Amino acid sequence: MILNRAILVLTAALLLTATPAVADKTTITDVTGRQVELDLPAKRVLVGEARQIHVIAALKGEHLFDTIVGWRDDMIKKDPDSYEAYRERFPALESLPQTGYIPSGTFSLEGAIALKPDILTLNLEAQKSAQESGIEEKAAAAGIAIVYLDFRVDPAKNSEKSIELLGSIFGEKTKAAEFIAYRRAQIALVTERLAKAGNIVRPKVFIERSPGISGDNVCCRTFGPANFGEMVELAGGHNIATDVISTTFGDLNPEQIVVSNPDHVIVTGANWAAESDINQFVHVGRGADPENARTKLEALMERPAFSSLAAVKNGKVHAVWHQFYGVPYEFVPIQQFAKWFHPDLFGDLDPDKTFREFHERFLPIIYRPGYFVSLPAGEE
Template structure:
């Protein structure tokens, strides 16, 4: 098996926010790692949602991408007989060679690649070579039957693809979510992302280990070298690139149709909202100040996932052009005076599970969210801000990532335009249809405070 940083030919790998995820994660202090794990606790997902701007993808939207799987010779978003034809034309000198033509990843394009591509199409391939979200080329032995996960996002996505039975071990952070992961949280622990239990991983005999991007991945990869266990990295939080990652995972775990069904669902939600917000003039859009959950006065600029969420929901991110000034690319800190001067119409403060809050799937009492909102509204000088004057200060749990966050925010940003939109109904359908858990949002959870009016 070969696993290396992708860099062959014309495989394009563009960061989702314009910056490299690896840059974002390099140099992070261990003292901030729990904050990262908490921020990433969600999905939908990332969707869920709100995250650190670090992805590498060719596309500019959720619907345009090159599926980074070897065998996708024509570099579209799927592998089909058109790729078989393309490889044949390359062999005959009628088409230019692309990096993904080398379906069996042996360094040359031949009829063996035609055979491999046909096997991929029918789901009978013995190996599958992909470029993961950490920009690494990884060859996975197929079929994948046993998976160890080092991120709750991974588990959430696998459950969305009806592949949770393949999970055999999880990290300690995932085990915390007893309500959201009633069965998965009972699986054996493999330690934490920064302190993995290698012996526990080996004892579970997984086919692959799923990690969160580049986060501690080199260490895990080094420890597992020579064991036959491949490390594959995904982010699963940025809605702009979720389609590609879900599609890729669908191939890996043999859940391609389930992946398509889920993609159709969440893209349908986003598209229905974008179709309305794209035509709103800027002078009719609310100015929005977003604040991270792990640090007061840390916001997101145009490189942050939350910038995309705000814009898609029909708002204007007041911090879009603020320069990076912290270790988190895309997440600069600002002063209270700057916020007051910008005078946002809406303030959104993210919250999470302990130690950064008491919201989400595991909590029913919204008193902590209420107190956090009051603290923000009572900050010195904030009484002059429109958002505070009009009571438009909201607490949003990190589990409302991506398309769910877009739905809740669109409802708040433009209540008249989205009078027919019910974010909780979308959220409940996601839980019932894709997460397949017994969880009634009318009775449980704290995700948006104050609650949306009926």
């Protein structure tokens, strides 16, 4: 009896050892409120916007591309300076399969399915098109879980949630928490000091979205109360566009800008050589040439709506890297804006040092400056 009992125990143990472990399903809630059931961490991820790499890199470091099976082609076209930095560090990136963009109709679901991803991460802006085209339903039928993230439409509401989601997807919850804590602390260096300063005078600020990239829009795309508009407010300025528009993105006409007569003008810029039809944009970003950027910035201020503004006359004209608008690195421009708006209050802040420190602590690429520029009289 004792021998038989021992044999039964041994047989049961062998059966347990031979049976593959079944992964536990985890339910997460994405930024749209959708509940998604999946196995975590994911083994194969299709990154639906390549610029999400700026966040994933802060979580995965040297292992950034271990579980990424493909990505959208937007970083190559819209953020080539960053793409080159990651290509230098990860040469295999050149052969990483690319997908198109769902709202533009260039996304191939068949191509995505062929990559056998567990998860497809999409930006919030793609949700409507993904639903109307049937891609959301068809992806689910193919066993691909879609998770929506948002760093652009309503960053204040969704950025930290999106970082947490990526932390869960890539098995880096602790690193995600560290990222969020660092981001909060760096923003607090500005907001807490402003709160202690009391009733400060907030300069009027106009921030123009990507001027000089296209001849179809001479002036004046801008930001409402969210995104760069909110960064202006957090830094102690008043975004004049919020007096007129309530959406994340919108347009002012030149006459409105002239009437508002802002104290500071900030334009967003990047390396858009692959997309621009007029090449008048301000190229700022990783390793950008500051003299070239100033020349382009000065030329933009010669447009009729700008030449008479107080900001231009007083030399308070600046450019900021456009891609900050879709990456939760906004603590860097908030610090820089605060220095521009209130130089006496924030003279000790060093946004360049902050961003360098962030790279050294979180990112697998080397830092190179070039993300901001001012016209000479505007340098504080």
